[in-house]
Amino acid sequence: MKILDLDREPFYAISFLTAAHGGGVVAEMLPFLRGRVDVLPDGVKALLVTSDLQGVASHPKLGGETALLGEVVAEVYAELADEGTVTALENTGVLLAGDYYSTPGGDKRGASGDVRDVWLAFAAGYRWVAGVAGNHDQFGAAGQRRHLECEPNAHLLDNNVIDLDGLRVGGVGLIPGRPEKEGRRDEAEFYAAINMVVDEKPDVLVLHQGPRGRRDQPGDESVRDRLQGWVSSLTICGHSHWNDPLGEIEGGPQILNVDARVVILTE
Numbered sequence: 024m025k026i027l028d029l030d031r032e033p034f035y036a037i038s039f040l041t042a043a044h045g046g047g048v049v050a051e052m053l054p055f056l057r058g059r060v061d062v063l064p065d066g067v068k069a070l071l072v073t074s075d076l077q078g079v080a081s082h083p084k085l086g087g088e089t090a091l092l093g094e095v096v097a098e099v100y101a102e103l104a105d106e107g108t109v110t111a112l113e114n115t116g117v118l119l120a121g122d123y124y125s126t127p128g129g130d131k132r133g134a135s136g137d138v139r140d141v142w143l144a145f146a147a148g149y150r151w152v153a154g155v156a157g158n159h160d161q162f163g164a165a166g167q168r169r170h171l172e173c174e175p176n177a178h179l180l181d182n183n184v185i186d187l188d189g190l191r192v193g194g195v196g197l198i199p200g201r202p203e204k205e206g207r208r209d210e211a212e213f214y215a216a217i218n219m220v221v222d223e224k225p226d227v228l229v230l231h232q233g234p235r236g237r238r239d240q241p242g243d244e245s246v247r248d249r250l251q252g253w254v255s256s257l258t259i260c261g262h263s264h265w266n267d268p269l270g271e272i273e274g275g276p277q278i279l280n281v282d283a284r285v286v287i288l289t290e
Contacts, residue, residue, distance in 0.1 A: 024190075024226050024257045026277055026288070029058040029269050035108075037099060039092050040129040041078035048130050051078070053092065055285045056268070063290045064189035067150060069110035071100060074120030074157065074231070074261025075282040076141075079129040093123040093141030096285055101148065109287060112148040116187060119145070120261040120281055121157025121196065121231035135159040135205055139171050146177040151187050153178040155196035157231040157262065158206025182216040184223040193225030198232040198262065199243070217249050226256055228276070233260020236270025236278050250275045
């Protein structure tokens with residue numbers, strides 16, 4: 024899959040609250056961008072791709088009460104679909120690249136917590152949702168996690184590749200670091216997992232921490248090295264914000280960084 028073009032200006036935006044540097048909250052805008060790809064599988068007319076939605080926003084169905092930003096995105100897109108502005112939910116696949124938690128007031132930076140409600144919001148009505156865990160994502164206790172896993176159209180990926188309507192999607196979650204710290208995994212294990220998944224030749228690779236792009240597109244140099252020579256696919260990531268969301272590796276894949284943005288890809 025190749026991105027042919029990506030709009031610079033959003034066609035829609037959501038106001039949300041997120042933790043400010045130095046304490047308190049700040050209001051920001053979450054942009055929705057459109058992009059075009061060369062091919063999508065039969066039955067899938069759009070992909071909604073996003074990550075790092077670490078904030079809260081007013082939920083359209085909760086009378087002004089706030090909810091996790093990811094839940095609000097799922098509902099707002101559904102409303103836009105009802106208006107005909109975007110593709111119908113049953114023809115929209117969702118790819119999540121991690122980090123969807125916020126404290127209820129949106130006032131604590133780097134907070135970790137349960138993000139199952141975001142995943143389940145996308146599982147309800149959308150064609151399917153797949154992706155990886157970010158370093159601030161939790162999925163309840165071991166017994167509770169099965170609630171997500173029993174959703175037939177929700178696929179939390181880690182070190183594996185699955186087939187969704189003929190689209191092969193691979194994923195490696197978390198970030199490399201000291202395994203005793205939450206949301207991190209052994210560096211050697213992390214990079215070995217990427218090697219293993221890439222060897223299975225997915226059409227799309229979903230990571231939370233992705234490769235470096237250009238000099239102004241920060242990322243993991245070791246991930247970049249492992250994607251060299253892999254030209255037939257698209258890598259989706261977040262974790263580090265890029266002003267220009269689209270990059271590429273010379274002799275390797277395109278990179279779509281969806282940190283704090285929503286991108287709608289259509290054929």
